[in-house]
Amino acid sequence: MSKSVMNVKSNVKTVLDQLMGRKINNIYLVACGGSSAIMYSAKYILDRESQNITSDLYSSNEFIHRNPQQLGKESLVILCSMSGTTPETAEAAKFAKSKGAFTVALTNEPASPLAQNADLYIKYEWGNGVNAFDTNLSVLYQLVFGVLHMAENNEKFGKLVSSLENLQPVYEKALEQEASNARVFAQSHAKEPVIYTMASGSNYGTAYSFSICILMEMQWIHSHAIHAGEYFHGPFEIIDENVPFIILLGLDETRPLEERALSFSQRFGKKLTVLDAKQYDLDGIDEEVKGYIAPLILNRILRQYAEELAEARNHPLSKRRYMWKVEY
Amino acid sequence: MSKSVMNVKSNVKTVLDQLMGRKINNIYLVACGGSSAIMYSAKYILDRESQNITSDLYSSNEFIHRNPQQLGKESLVILCSMSGTTPETAEAAKFAKSKGAFTVALTNEPASPLAQNADLYIKYEWGNGVNAFDTNLSVLYQLVFGVLHMAENNEKFGKLVSSLENLQPVYEKALEQEASNARVFAQSHAKEPVIYTMASGSNYGTAYSFSICILMEMQWIHSHAIHAGEYFHGPFEIIDENVPFIILLGLDETRPLEERALSFSQRFGKKLTVLDAKQYDLDGIDEEVKGYIAPLILNRILRQYAEELAEARNHPLSKRRYMWKVEY
Structure with a gap:
C-alpha cells in the first residue's frame, strides 16, 4: 500500500x-x-x-x-x-x-x-x-x-470520511423524528413473546444485532434476524397477523430485496414496524456512500427503540441472568 | 486446473x-x-x-x-x-x-x-x-x-469420494438408532411454539436448514439457528427450562464450540435434544474427512425428526399457506 x-x-x-x-x-x-x-x-x-x-x-x-x-x-x-x-x-x-x-x-x-x-x-x-x-x-x-x-x-474514501463527519446532526434529527414512533412501538410490543427483524445487504448486521443483543440478550424476547432474500424460501411461512416484524429499508443496492419483503409482509402481517432510511434528512451524507451509511443511522434509531421497549417492559437493558453472572 | x-x-x-x-x-x-x-x-x-x-x-x-x-x-x-x-x-x-x-x-x-x-x-x-x-x-x-x-x-479427494460411497449404510444404521428418539422428540415438542437449533462449523448449515425450512416453513414454529460461538454473546440469555433447543455435535474442528454450548445449555435448560455424530457407527468413513461428512448424517437424521414431528402435530411437511399459493 x-x-x-x-x-x-x-x-x-x-x-x-x-x-x-x-x-x-x-x-x-x-x-x-x-x-x-x-x-x-x-x-x-x-x-x-x-x-x-x-x-x-x-x-x-x-x-x-x-x-x-x-x-x-x-x-x-x-x-x-x-x-x-x-x-x-x-x-x-x-x-x-x-x-x-x-x-x-x-x-x-x-x-x-x-x-x-x-x-x-x-x-x-x-x-x-x-x-x-x-x-x-x-x-x-x-x-x-x-x-x-x-x-x-x-x-469514495474522502466522501465516506466527510459523510461520517456530518453524521451526528443526521442522527439527532432522525432520533427526534422517530421519538414518538419508538414509544408507540414500545407500548404495542411490550408483551410480545417473539419479534423478528429483517434486512439485507449492509443492513443485515444491524438487524442481527437488534435480534441477538437487544431482544434475546437484553429483553429475553425470542428473535431471529431474517435475511430479506431468504425470507421467501422458508421463513415467510411464519408470518401472520399475530407475528411482529421489524423491517429495515436501507439505501444500498439490495434495497429491492427489503422492499419486496416489506410488500409481502404488508399483505399477510399486521404487526409491522418499518424503519426506512429514505425518511430521514441525510444532509451532508454523500450520495455515493449513503448506502453504506444507512446501517449506522438505522442502528442508532433502533437503540432508541430498545430504550423505549426496556422502559415499557420494566426490564432494563442492563439486566442479565447469565452474562457476567455465572461461569461459561 | x-x-x-x-x-x-x-x-x-x-x-x-x-x-x-x-x-x-x-x-x-x-x-x-x-x-x-x-x-x-x-x-x-x-x-x-x-x-x-x-x-x-x-x-x-x-x-x-x-x-x-x-x-x-x-x-x-x-x-x-x-x-x-x-x-x-x-x-x-x-x-x-x-x-x-x-x-x-x-x-x-x-x-x-x-x-x-x-x-x-x-x-x-x-x-x-x-x-x-x-x-x-x-x-x-x-x-x-x-x-x-x-x-x-x-x-483428501479420494478419501472423500470413497467415504460418500460408503455413506448409505451409515445413514441406515443411524436412522434405526435414532428412530425411537425421533418419536420421543416429536411427542414432547408437538406443542412448542419456539424451537431453537444450534451448531458451528460445517454443521451450521444443517441447523439453519432445520430452522428455516422445517420449523418455520413446514411447521410454522418460531425458530432461529444460533451459531454455537455467538451463543455466549447474546442469544444464551434466552434459554431457561421452558425453551427447547436442538443442539448438534459434529466431528469437525469446531466441535469444542458445540460442546461448550451444550454444556452451558445443560445447566440452565431442560428441553434439550442432542444429536451427536460421535454416537453413530461411521464404518467406511475416512477419519480425515469425517468432520465434513457429519453434517450429511445429522441432516438425514433431522429429516426423520421432522417427519415424526409433522405426524405428531398433524401438520404435514407439505402444508403451506403462501409458498406456491400466492404471488410473491
Whole structure:
C-alpha cells in the first residue's frame, strides 16, 4: 500500500501509516455478538469496492477453530470488542499473529487484553453522548476505506470520511423524528413473546444485532434476524397477523430485496414496524456512500427503540441472568 | 486446473473435465433457503482446504444486487435449486455468466430454467429412497473436492469420494438408532411454539436448514439457528427450562464450540435434544474427512425428526399457506 491518507480519526491514521508498504491479500473480520454484527457492513463494502483484497467474517472462536488455510503473512485481521475483554476475540488476535497476520483491534479500552494482544489498536467511543464519528462502525469504516484507498486508490474514501463527519446532526434529527414512533412501538410490543427483524445487504448486521443483543440478550424476547432474500424460501411461512416484524429499508443496492419483503409482509402481517432510511434528512451524507451509511443511522434509531421497549417492559437493558453472572 | 479425476458421479466428472485448463480464482456459492444451507458446509471445506481459491456464499438475490467486484472470468459460480425453478437462482446464473464467470448448476431437473441458464448442470437425486452418494450435499462435495484436487492436488479427494460411497449404510444404521428418539422428540415438542437449533462449523448449515425450512416453513414454529460461538454473546440469555433447543455435535474442528454450548445449555435448560455424530457407527468413513461428512448424517437424521414431528402435530411437511399459493 502506498498512499497516505488524511482526515480520519487520528488513531486510525496512525494505523494506516503503519500499514504503508505492507501487502494485504485478504482481510478477516473477527469479533463476537454485537461487535461481530458491525462487521457485516464492512464485508458488504469490501465485496462491492475491493478489486483485489478478499474478505471473510467469522465469530472469533469459529475463526480460531476453523483455522482458514489462507490466513497468513499477507492477511489483515480486524478484531473488535468494546471492553477488549471478550476472551475469544483476545485469543483470536494472538492466534492470528501466530500465523504471521497483521492484527488491528478496535476497542474502547487501550489497557485491555485485546488491545494488548493485537499489533495495533484503535480506541473508539460509545454511549449516547459521543459523536457519531468516533463510534465503532464509523471507526471501522475509516479503517476499511482507508485500506482500500491506500491499496487500490479507492475514490469514495474522502466522501465516506466527510459523510461520517456530518453524521451526528443526521442522527439527532432522525432520533427526534422517530421519538414518538419508538414509544408507540414500545407500548404495542411490550408483551410480545417473539419479534423478528429483517434486512439485507449492509443492513443485515444491524438487524442481527437488534435480534441477538437487544431482544434475546437484553429483553429475553425470542428473535431471529431474517435475511430479506431468504425470507421467501422458508421463513415467510411464519408470518401472520399475530407475528411482529421489524423491517429495515436501507439505501444500498439490495434495497429491492427489503422492499419486496416489506410488500409481502404488508399483505399477510399486521404487526409491522418499518424503519426506512429514505425518511430521514441525510444532509451532508454523500450520495455515493449513503448506502453504506444507512446501517449506522438505522442502528442508532433502533437503540432508541430498545430504550423505549426496556422502559415499557420494566426490564432494563442492563439486566442479565447469565452474562457476567455465572461461569461459561 | 490440470489433473483429471475419477470415481465421482459420472455427471460430476463431465463437469470437472470441462473445467480442465480453466483458471479459477474464486468460487461463489449461490442458492436460496434449503439449497443455500448446503453451501455452508462447502464454504467450510474451502476455507480449511484451499490454498489459493477464495470463496463466498450468498443468497441468490443478494448475490445479484450486491454484485461483488471480484466476480469475473476467473470465477466459478456453483448454484443449486432442486426444482431448478427458483427464479432468483436461475437469474443469478444468467447474471454470473454476463460477468464472464463459469456457472455450474446442481438440480434435480435438467429441463429447468436454472439448468438451462448455467454453463453446465449436475443432476442430483432426492427423497428418502435414493442413495446418499447421489444427493445434493454429496454431489456438491464431489464437485468442490474435485476442483480442489484438480487445481491444488488436494489429497483428501479420494478419501472423500470413497467415504460418500460408503455413506448409505451409515445413514441406515443411524436412522434405526435414532428412530425411537425421533418419536420421543416429536411427542414432547408437538406443542412448542419456539424451537431453537444450534451448531458451528460445517454443521451450521444443517441447523439453519432445520430452522428455516422445517420449523418455520413446514411447521410454522418460531425458530432461529444460533451459531454455537455467538451463543455466549447474546442469544444464551434466552434459554431457561421452558425453551427447547436442538443442539448438534459434529466431528469437525469446531466441535469444542458445540460442546461448550451444550454444556452451558445443560445447566440452565431442560428441553434439550442432542444429536451427536460421535454416537453413530461411521464404518467406511475416512477419519480425515469425517468432520465434513457429519453434517450429511445429522441432516438425514433431522429429516426423520421432522417427519415424526409433522405426524405428531398433524401438520404435514407439505402444508403451506403462501409458498406456491400466492404471488410473491
